Amino acid sequence: MTTPAIEVVDLVKNYGEVSALKGISLEVARGEVLGLLGPNGSGKTTTVTLLSTLQRPSSGHARICGHDVVGEAARVRELVSLTGQYASLDEGLTAVENLAVFGRLTGLRGRELKVRIDELVEQFDLGAERDRRVATLSGGMRRRVDIASALVTRPEVLFLDEPTTGLDPRSRASVWDTVAALRAEGITILLTTQYLEEADRLADHIVMLNRGSVVAAGTPGQLKQQVGAAVCEVTLVERGDTARVIDLLDGLELVEAPEDGTASGAQAHPRLVVRAPDGMATVAEVIARLRGAGIDVVDIGLRQPSLDEVFLQLTETAS
Numbered sequence: 001m002t003t004p005a006i007e008v009v010d011l012v013k014n015y016g017e018v019s020a021l022k023g024i025s026l027e028v029a030r031g032e033v034l035g036l037l038g039p040n041g042s043g044k045t046t047t048v049t050l051l052s053t054l055q056r057p058s059s060g061h062a063r064i065c066g067h068d069v070v071g072e073a074a075r076v077r078e079l080v081s082l083t084g085q086y087a088s089l090d091e092g093l094t095a096v097e098n099l100a101v102f103g104r105l106t107g108l109r110g111r112e113l114k115v116r117i118d119e120l121v122e123q124f125d126l127g128a129e130r131d132r133r134v135a136t137l138s139g140g141m142r143r144r145v146d147i148a149s150a151l152v153t154r155p156e157v158l159f160l161d162e163p164t165t166g167l168d169p170r171s172r173a174s175v176w177d178t179v180a181a182l183r184a185e186g187i188t189i190l191l192t193t194q195y196l197e198e199a200d201r202l203a204d205h206i207v208m209l210n211r212g213s214v215v216a217a218g219t220p221g222q223l224k225q226q227v228g229a230a231v232c233e234v235t236l237v238e239r240g241d242t243a244r245v246i247d248l249l250d251g252l253e254l255v256e257a258p259e260d261g262t263a264s265g266a267q268a269h270p271r272l273v274v275r276a277p278d279g280m281a282t283v284a285e286v287i288a289r290l291r292g293a294g295i296d297v298v299d300i301g302l303r304q305p306s307l308d309e310v311f312l313q314l315t316e317t318a319s
């Protein structure tokens with residue numbers, strides 16, 4: 001059996017009285033993307049700092065490609081690279097100069113360094129920006145230079161700590177493309193994020209943390225199934241029908257409804273979501289009740305719960 005890229009067993013980290021990690025375990029196979037999800041303060045960054053040897057665990061074990069993060073820290077540092085939400089770039093230098101700084105720090109020199117930089121410029125499509133100072137680049141472009149700089153050393157495992165926090169949707173999409181391309185190259189990635197959509201799109205497996213503990217783990221599909229039933233989503237034609245429909249759906253578990261029974265200004269048509277424990281039979285029941293009352297709908301259907309709904313349910317249960 002191949003050694004996993006990341007193995008974490010009962011990892012604990014205490015800061016004085018604060019228990020940031022209360023014994024988490026997880027495993028990431030080589031070439032996979034793990035999405036580590038959790039609200040603020042749940043322990044995501046602490047996990048990444050322990051795995052990248054920036055801090056030592058209070059107890060438990062973690063291995064990168066079979067090497068212990070405490071006992072073999074120097075070897076682990078050769079295998080991993082970390083890039084965070086706060087870019088570590090020098091704003092006064094150009095994109096290429098930044099890549100060169102990272103290369104020199106890791107012992108690359110001369111022709112070897114130049115070849116590696118040219119490869120990264122091509123891979124990250126930085127041709128037009130290579131000689132521009134980082135201070136003049138857009139947020140998304142900076143993030144790409146930052147990820148490129150983390151790859152100068154060709155790490156086996158890349159830690160991306162909230163790589164798209166603060167980016168606009170277009171820049172976020174461009175970072176997603178970058179992550180997908182790295183995955184296709186076979187780099188193992190541990191991605192921390194607060195964006196469920198990001199994990200849903202990019203991650204092979206997801207681990208959800210809450211207050212220093214793992215509250216759920218699995219593929220995005222498994223997690224959606226874990227909270228049980230699918231949901232029935234109804235979009236009404238008339239805002240004025242909302243309160244009546246809530247009454248008509250009595251007995252079904254309401255997951256989402258416009259506040260105080262009226263549609264919010266941003267929503268053209270009010271949307272209600274109820275749990276559908278019996279799948280299509282629940283949808284048929286909803287249709288029958290609405291038809292019986294003469295309520296018109298724009299759309300009605302069965303869907304899996306979103307990861308956001310899964311996450312809210314799991315963290316509510318755990319707190």
Ligand SMILES: Nc1ncnc2c1ncn2[C@@H]1O[C@H](COP(=O)(O)OP(=O)(O)OP(=O)(O)O)[C@@H](O)[C@H]1O
Pocket residue numbers: 015018019020038039040041042043044045046047
């Ligand atoms: N150096 C430190 N000293 C004391 N407490 C710390 C330290 N670093 C983290 N903590 C605490 O440990 C807990 C976990 O923090 P951590 O930064 O790992 O969470 P996070 O999930 O990354 O949150 P965020 O999304 O806000 O970055 C928090 O309660 C935090 O206050």
